[in-house]
Amino acid sequence: MAKSLRSKWKRKMRAEKRKKNAPKELARLKQALSLDKKGEADMSDLQEIATVVPADKITKQTDVEMAEQEEEGDGKMDMDKKRSKKTLLDEHGQYPAWMSQRQAKKMKAIRVTKKTGKVKKKKGIAW
Incomplete structure (x- = not known):
């Protein structure tokens, strides 16, 4: 873009802002990272917004859930069995x-040619 007066003014105002x-902003970042304290994160503000759970507890839960799923079934996806x-x-x-009309048409053409043995001519311009 060109260096118009308007863009120069906008850049100047953004720099001042x-x-x-x-x-x-620096104070907020420090507070979020808790660098202004002894190095531990202050979770009191976050607990009002969200539930804070230690990472160890979450990984243990997922390991237990995965083990239960392996015991229950063979781990295969539920798919349409009659396809x-x-x-x-x-x-x-x-x-x-998920299959497009064009793909379906190709599959049908392949299926028909295998059954009948005749190749169906495509419609098009005859030269």
């Missing part, structure tokens, strides 16, 4: 929702 807010892996058709002859 940064100078004005710098001490407040053909080769053609991707379900029991009603429908393709999955």
